[in-house]
Amino acid sequence: xxxxxxxxxxxxxxxxxxxxxxxxxxxxxxxxxxxxxxxxxxxxxxxxxxxxxxxxxxxxxxxxxxxxxxxxxxxxxxxxxxxxxxxxxxxxxxxxxxxxxxxxxxxxxxxxxxxxxxxxxxxxxxxxxxxxxxxxxxxxxxxxxxxxxxxxxxxxxxxxxxxxxxxxxxxxxxxxxxxxxxxxxxxxxxxxxxxxxxxxxxxxxxxxxxxxxxxxxxxxxxxxxxxxxxxxxxxxxxxxxxxxxxxxxxx
Ligand SMILES: Nc1ncnc2c1ncn2[C@@H]1O[C@H](COP(=O)(O)OP(=O)(O)OP(=O)(O)O)[C@@H](O)[C@H]1O
Ligand SMILES: [Mg+2]
Numbered sequence: 001x002x003x004x005x006x007x008x009x010x011x012x013x014x015x016x017x018x019x020x021x022x023x024x025x026x027x028x029x030x031x032x033x034x035x036x037x038x039x040x041x042x043x044x045x046x047x048x049x050x051x052x053x054x055x056x057x058x059x060x061x062x063x064x065x066x067x068x069x070x071x072x073x074x075x076x077x078x079x080x081x082x083x084x085x086x087x088x089x090x091x092x093x094x095x096x097x098x099x100x101x102x103x104x105x106x107x108x109x110x111x112x113x114x115x116x117x118x119x120x121x122x123x124x125x126x127x128x129x130x131x132x133x134x135x136x137x138x139x140x141x142x143x144x145x146x147x148x149x150x151x152x153x154x155x156x157x158x159x160x161x162x163x164x165x166x167x168x169x170x171x172x173x174x175x176x177x178x179x180x181x182x183x184x185x186x187x188x189x190x191x192x193x194x195x196x197x198x199x200x201x202x203x204x205x206x207x208x209x210x211x212x213x214x215x216x217x218x219x220x221x222x223x224x225x226x227x228x229x230x231x232x233x234x235x236x237x238x239x240x241x242x243x244x245x246x247x248x249x250x251x
Contacts, residue, residue: 003028009058020221029195033208036218088164103139129157149180
């Protein structure tokens, strides 16, 4: 059974159709990279998956459980919160809580949630995750005392702390200098090696090709092409994909 099945998602903003019927599925442990020009709907798709936005049509199924069906009524806020936990989201602009330390940023949501773990267990998990992110000496720093790359690694630890089935990234390195980009890509690559299931929207083509099992190319609200990462990026089937890739390499 696929871990995620997305069927015919459509989304309009102000009468303009932004997602025009997105369907794909992925297996547990897979990494999918999503590429495509600005405005093609990549962020909108991730926001619909995370139920930060509700699609007008279509269904989202995780582990066989229908999380979202546009033709049915939405659940109450508690149900919705539970459903959102199947996905984790890491944004371009880290969005850490400025008034909390790195460790508190990671442990806050699991502590508030009361998922049966003791506060000591949550604290230990937070320390372990930050250690995995190479931040064991930064746990008690506040976001303003951390570099962008460090802040993004805290944001990744924070998303992992809620044990999502699928971790989504929306251009996780676009706000970073090239030097800091490498350290964030490294931790994402380690997660891929550990078979974390991930969907990564990125403009880093070499990274998309090397880390992902499959690449999705989005164009004007549809998936124009999906296939093994090396095929789509090195030898795309569609002319439009070819154009997009060569427009990047000519800069
Ligand atoms: N809340 C909104 N209200 C109205 N229009 C929106 C909204 N969110 C997105 N859009 C429009 O939807 C289209 C797709 O936007 P989206 O952010 O999904 O693109 P993207 O592929 O992520 O682009 P980029 O690579 O620049 O991040 C754009 O034309 C955008 O202006
Ligand atoms: Mg975007």
